[in-house]
Amino acid sequence: MGSNNDSLIAYNVLKKKIINAGFCTQCGACEAACPVSALQIKDEKVNRLHDCSKDLDLCPICYGVCPHSEALLLRSLSFVADAPVRNEVVGYYRKIVLAQATDRKLREQSRGGAVVTSLLTYGIEKNIFDSAIVSQAEHDNPAKPKASVALVPDDILSAIGSKFFPSSVAKAYGSAVYGYGKTKIAFVGVPCHVLALRKMEAWQHKISGSMKITIGLFCFGTFSLSNLLDHITKTYKVKPSEIKHMRLSSKFVVQTEHDVIRIPMSEIEDHILPSCRTCTDFTSELADISVGSAYPLTDWSTVILRTKAGEDFFYEAVENGIVSTWVIEKEPNVMERLIIAAMQKRSAALKEAKKIEEVYGYLPVLMLRESDELAQIKVEDIMTKNVTTVPEDISVNQFLDIVARRRHIAYPVLNKNGEPIGIATLEEASKIAQASRKDTPVSKITRTQPVAAYPGETALDVFRKMEKHEVGRVLVLDPVNPKKMLGIITKTDLMHILTNAAKT
Numbered sequence: 186m187g188s189n190n191d192s193l194i195a196y197n198v199l200k201k202k203i204i205n206a207g208f209c210t211q212c213g214a215c216e217a218a219c220p221v222s223a224l225q226i227k228d229e230k231v232n233r234l235h236d237c238s239k240d241l242d243l244c245p246i247c248y249g250v251c252p253h254s255e256a257l258l259l260r261s262l263s264f265v266a267d268a269p270v271r272n273e274v275v276g277y278y279r280k281i282v283l284a285q286a287t288d289r290k291l292r293e294q295s296r297g298g299a300v301v302t303s304l305l306t307y308g309i310e311k312n313i314f315d316s317a318i319v320s321q322a323e324h325d326n327p328a329k330p331k332a333s334v335a336l337v338p339d340d341i342l343s344a345i346g347s348k349f350f351p352s353s354v355a356k357a358y359g360s361a362v363y364g365y366g367k368t369k370i371a372f373v374g375v376p377c378h379v380l381a382l383r384k385m386e387a388w389q390h391k392i393s394g395s396m397k398i399t400i401g402l403f404c405f406g407t408f409s410l411s412n413l414l415d416h417i418t419k420t421y422k423v424k425p426s427e428i429k430h431m432r433l434s435s436k437f438v439v440q441t442e443h444d445v446i447r448i449p450m451s452e453i454e455d456h457i458l459p460s461c462r463t464c465t466d467f468t469s470e471l472a473d474i475s476v477g478s479a480y481p482l483t484d485w486s487t488v489i490l491r492t493k494a495g496e497d498f499f500y501e502a503v504e505n506g507i508v509s510t511w512v513i514e515k516e517p518n519v520m521e522r523l524i525i526a527a528m529q530k531r532s533a534a535l536k537e538a539k540k541i542e543e544v545y546g547y548l549p550v551l552m553l554r555e556s557d558e559l560a561q562i563k564v565e566d567i568m569t570k571n572v573t574t575v576p577e578d579i580s581v582n583q584f585l586d587i588v589a590r591r592r593h594i595a596y597p598v599l600n601k602n603g604e605p606i607g608i609a610t611l612e613e614a615s616k617i618a619q620a621s622r623k624d625t626p627v628s629k630i631t632r633t634q635p636v637a638a639y640p641g642e643t644a645l646d647v648f649r650k651m652e653k654h655e656v657g658r659v660l661v662l663d664p665v666n667p668k669k670m671l672g673i674i675t676k677t678d679l680m681h682i683l684t685n686a687a688k689t
């Protein structure tokens with residue numbers, strides 16, 4: 186060993202493309218996965234403890250498992266791809282429900298549904314898990330998350346509530362396996378944390394076999410700890426040790442012993458980590474179970490059940506009276522806000538990613554890249570033929586009812602002759618004021634001249650059209666009679682092809 190060929194050592198790429206470029210979110214997956222313990226997260230950065238090229242000639246691991254690298258993405262997606270529903274902005278899933286802990290005190294402490302805390306506590310008590318990876322609050326700086334290995338229910342309770350700063354949960358996962366010898370671990374993290382763990386699973390890293398269940402949180406972004414706390418100290422004269430907790434509503438709320446400060450997001454958005462600006466995943470698309478707020482409902486959470494294992498575990502907790510559920514279809518506002526938040530995060534991230542590509546010459550993580558696989562497949566073989574359409578004369582209110590029931594975010598609009606005149610989207614509908622929705626026809630929000638594809642074209646042609654016109658779907662038209670629609674293809678359909686190809 187001891188080759189001087191540094192180019193085969195992934196750390197060099199990790200350092201250049203992720204760490205130095207400011208994309209690291211301090212998850213600690215690189216530290217946990219490194220075979221020679223060469224890396225350590227400390228003081229908000231990744232430190233190299235020794236030169237690993239002295240130990241190994243070749244090692245692709247740390248860059249591969251980093252959630253901000255393009256490696257292993259499709260293989261990671263395949264862990265959830267068996268779910269029956271695939272939605273463009275919330276990913277693959279079995280079911281979406283509203284849920285809350287039956288213990289009211291827990292809900293008060295969490296300021297949400299306390300679903301995560303209840304599920305973890307139940308799992309530990311019933312020995313379904315032997316440990317859980319959680320983010321507790323640092324004793325002398327309660328806003329700061331401390332990633333820890335929870336072994337008993339009290340450890341889980343002390344992690345209740347969200348902390349809006351990076352947490353090195355993947356590093357804690359490594360400690361659970363190496364330090365505590367745990368083999369049935371429940372993991373909680375934001376989408377990039379879950380992706381890091383899925384990448385380890387895709388890599389078949391030896392520590393990934395101890396993962397029992399992943400609970401992913403919804404995430405708009407995390408703040409730089411030092412920058413945001415500095416800002417709060419300077420602007421509001423509040424020291425970090427005086428902060429009791431922080432929460433997100435329409436504003437960012439900082440609670441101290443004697444005061445509540447409500448900060449507009451626009452004032453602090455510059456302190457969000459750079460990686461979050463190109464992150465497309467709002468709902469932890471790769472988790473077994475995803476949990477987020479159920480705004481405007483206060484003490485409920487939105488729960489997305491993605492894998493069979495996640496669904497079985499969740500309903501076991503429901504049957505045992507730990508968590509109660511409610512039908513999300515009865516709360517159309519919650520569903521609308523969820524889809525819009527996910528859609529806005531994705532489209533902002535894609536725009537930012539394009540800008541970054543121009544500056545750095547490469548694209549940060551995006552879930553779909555051009556691929557040979559796409560060139561092999563004909564449009565007619567993958568288009569959805571049984572398309573849900575809407576007539577041009579229904580109201581925006583009626584359109585939103587269809588969105589809530591069918592869960593797609595866009596629908597072809599047909600004129601009286603049954604010909605497609607364009608596409609109406611949830612995004613455009615939501616811009617119409619509530620009071621006017623009843624009297625506004627859907628044709629008013631229809632994007633006319635939709636992008637068209639034809640049955641003989643390839644999936645790669647379709648992908649290029651989507652990129653060129655910056656759209657997520659194309660209508661498939663009959664080449665002989667272009668007023669006749671034969672089907673529709675979305676970007677998610679293309680990703681599904683690649684995911685299935687990666688599985689084989």
Ligand SMILES: Cc1cc2nc3c(=O)[nH]c(=O)nc-3n(C[C@H](O)[C@H](O)[C@H](O)COP(=O)(O)OP(=O)(O)OC[C@H]3O[C@@H](n4cnc5c(N)ncnc54)[C@H](O)[C@@H]3O)c2cc1C
Pocket residue numbers: 295296297298299300301302303318319320321330344345346347348349350351352354373374375402403404405406407476477478479486487
């Ligand atoms: C950084 C961040 C941003 C979020 N953004 C949104 C959003 O925009 N919209 C939305 O609907 N929901 C968002 N959430 C999720 C939301 O705040 C709740 O965490 C989620 O609804 C679960 O609620 P609960 O009451 O079931 O959780 P609880 O029972 O209170 O449990 C919360 C769990 O979160 C874990 N946790 C706390 N902070 C972190 C952290 N920094 N990193 C990893 N794990 C952590 C704890 O270990 C704990 O187990 C965000 C969460 C975080 C951490």
Ligand code: SF4
Pocket residue numbers: 194195196197215218219220221222223224237238241244245246247248
């Ligand atoms: S030995 Fe560790 S630091 Fe070096 S390339 Fe491999 S994972 Fe990265």
Ligand code: SF4
Pocket residue numbers: 199203204208209210211212213214215216226231247250251252253381
């Ligand atoms: S794996 Fe995590 S800690 Fe390591 S460079 Fe990537 S984001 Fe940072």
Ligand code: SF4
Pocket residue numbers: 210375376377378404405406407458460461462464465466
């Ligand atoms: S926005 Fe994305 S990159 Fe940023 S913390 Fe959340 S999941 Fe990670």
